[in-house]
Amino acid sequence: MAKDIKEIPGLEPKPIIGWVGNVGSVFSDPMVSLTNLREKFGDVFSISRGGNPHIFFSGKGKHQTLFVFGSKYNHQIMSDAETFYSGSIVGALLPDETATGRQAILRRLSIGLFGLNGNEHRRQRRLVMPAFHKQRLEFYYQDIVRITDEKIDQWKIGEQRDIWREMMDLTLQVVGQCLFGLNVLKEGRAFGETIQKWIKLAVSAETLLLQADIPGLPYHRFLNLSTQLDETVRGMIAENRASKIEKPDVLSLLMSSKNEDGTPAFTDDEVISHSAIFFIAGHETSSNALSWIFFLLSQHPQVMKKLRLEIDRVIGSAPPTIAQLKEMTYLDAIVKESLRLMPPAPLSARLVAKPVELGGYNLPIGTEVTFSAFHTHHDPAIYENPHQFIPERWETINPTAYEYIPFSTGIRSCIGMPLALMEIPIIIARVVQRFHLQLTPNANITPHIGLTMSPKYGLPMIIHAKDDKHTDEVKHVKGTIQSYIDLKPI
Numbered sequence: 001m002a003k004d005i006k007e008i009p010g011l012e013p014k015p016i017i018g019w020v021g022n023v024g025s026v027f028s029d030p031m032v033s034l035t036n037l038r039e040k041f042g043d044v045f046s047i048s049r050g051g052n053p054h055i056f057f058s059g060k061g062k063h064q065t066l067f068v069f070g071s072k073y074n075h076q077i078m079s080d081a082e083t084f085y086s087g088s089i090v091g092a093l094l095p096d097e098t099a100t101g102r103q104a105i106l107r108r109l110s111i112g113l114f115g116l117n118g119n120e121h122r123r124q125r126r127l128v129m130p131a132f133h134k135q136r137l138e139f140y141y142q143d144i145v146r147i148t149d150e151k152i153d154q155w156k157i158g159e160q161r162d163i164w165r166e167m168m169d170l171t172l173q174v175v176g177q178c179l180f181g182l183n184v185l186k187e188g189r190a191f192g193e194t195i196q197k198w199i200k201l202a203v204s205a206e207t208l209l210l211q212a213d214i215p216g217l218p219y220h221r222f223l224n225l226s227t228q229l230d231e232t233v234r235g236m237i238a239e240n241r242a243s244k245i246e247k248p249d250v251l252s253l254l255m256s257s258k259n260e261d262g263t264p265a266f267t268d269d270e271v272i273s274h275s276a277i278f279f280i281a282g283h284e285t286s287s288n289a290l291s292w293i294f295f296l297l298s299q300h301p302q303v304m305k306k307l308r309l310e311i312d313r314v315i316g317s318a319p320p321t322i323a324q325l326k327e328m329t330y331l332d333a334i335v336k337e338s339l340r341l342m343p344p345a346p347l348s349a350r351l352v353a354k355p356v357e358l359g360g361y362n363l364p365i366g367t368e369v370t371f372s373a374f375h376t377h378h379d380p381a382i383y384e385n386p387h388q389f390i391p392e393r394w395e396t397i398n399p400t401a402y403e404y405i406p407f408s409t410g411i412r413s414c415i416g417m418p419l420a421l422m423e424i425p426i427i428i429a430r431v432v433q434r435f436h437l438q439l440t441p442n443a444n445i446t447p448h449i450g451l452t453m454s455p456k457y458g459l460p461m462i463i464h465a466k467d468d469k470h471t472d473e474v475k476h477v478k479g480t481i482q483s484y485i486d487l488k489p490i
């Protein structure tokens with residue numbers, strides 16, 4: 001007999017302020033706090049025992065937020081999208097359907113595929129899907145090589161650069177080129193910075209707590225940025241339309257998609273919504289993945305050496321071809337292992353849309369369940385020495401679709417995965433072919449969990465020539481990274 005949701009174990013609400021009192025302590029360093037809470041309470045727990053009136057991530061639910069760990073629950077949640085609904089990327093900040101003016105703009109920008117469920121999600125996902133087919137993206141292969149080379153041509157031997165920022169620029173440019181056929185960085189970094197500021201406000205407690213459009217308030221700034229983003233994306237759409245050249249980019253596909261009766265499949269608002277979400281979801285994730293890979297390589301010279309040998313053997317110094325990339329099995333293992341150890345999207349949330357039993361408890365409609373790629377990937381029951389970076393493990397392991405979830409799985413899995421898995425190895429190969437990136441001594445590497453997991457203070461690295469033999473030495477690292485991963489060799 002399943003128990004009532006109120007019996008789920010968890011942190012006691014604090015006197016007077018109740019559940020709110022637990023939020024700061026859990027979310028100041030969520031991955032570490034959730035690890036400790038799981039040890040204390042087991043695989044299903046709440047951070048406010050007995051219920052709370054608000055939920056954190058998915059929207060306006062009525063019941064509490066639960067944390068649910070383990071591949072068994074990943075399976076239940078990810079294979080039943082009719083019961084476990086997805087919210088928009090701005091969660092509880094999503095204005096309702098009747099919103100007008102600036103809030104209607106925010107609503108449009110925040111939905112994309114993330115904010116759709118049921119038949120409408122299936123319909124739009126099916127229509128968007130061909131845009132990400134491998135064959136279509138392979139068309140952009142040369143562009144990705146060119147964009148990467150243009151970026152790293154600017155690097156000078158001996159200088160220090162924030163590689164996280166460099167990767168942000170690079171992946172934004174890749175999304176702009178592949179999805180819009182446009183050089184989005186010709187206007188400088190302004191567009192990328194607007195997206196960054198927007199994302200920061202979208203996950204900030206201050207924006208959430210006071211949702212009033214009054215000058216000076218974060219919510220007002222958030223709406224200003226939404227309007228700016230909307231205008232920029234509209235401008236790109238207009239530019240793409242005006243160019244009249246038959247292009248295989250994603251935007252052209254969205255604009256030309258037809259329903260069975262020949263009417264346009266997407267309204268203009270839907271085209272803007274998908275386009276904005278592709279920019280938002282498509283560059284921060286990939287740039288964080290790349291940043292964590294360069295960080296891990298800098299801390300594991302023996303892995304770097306093996307990678308160099310593979311690059312020399314398979315591709316030499318010319319740009320890799322698609323066929324050569326497929327031969328690079330060690331590079332592939334490095335990417336897989338980094339996405340396991342430091343998944344750019346470490347937590348996901350769903351809202352219960354039909355009463356359901358999970359973990360021996362009855363969950364009513366409106367309960368939020370949060371599951372964790374990070375904790376799944378660090379589970380010693382699934383991975384031996386889970387906190388260590390060992391690309392070689394991929395020669396022998398074969399986790400299930402619910403044990404390895406950097407891109408999620410099933411109907412809500414990442415639609416941009418083929419693009420990400422094409423651009424990431426190209427960028428790593430091009431950088432490693434020319435340079436050796438060494439972490440600046442005593443750099444503060446502290447993971448920050450916002451919409452994605454990023455290095456909070458960036459990734460300062462010194463750029464050395466590839467053949468500089470004195471650069472293999474690992475430099476000391478500060479910050480909280482060592483609570484996330486074990487940097488000692490086994």
Ligand code: HEM
Pocket residue numbers: 086112113114125175277278279281282283285286289343344345348349405406407408411412413414415416417419420
């Ligand atoms: C390393 C890079 C990336 C990672 C780790 C990643 C991860 C993820 C994950 C975990 C989800 C599922 C979220 C959930 O379950 O709530 C997701 C969904 C999604 N991703 Fe990605 N992503 C990456 C790159 C991209 C790119 C390049 C694009 C597009 C240009 C993109 C677009 C999307 C979209 C639209 C969805 C929503 C799919 C749906 O709900 O049907 N992602 N991504």
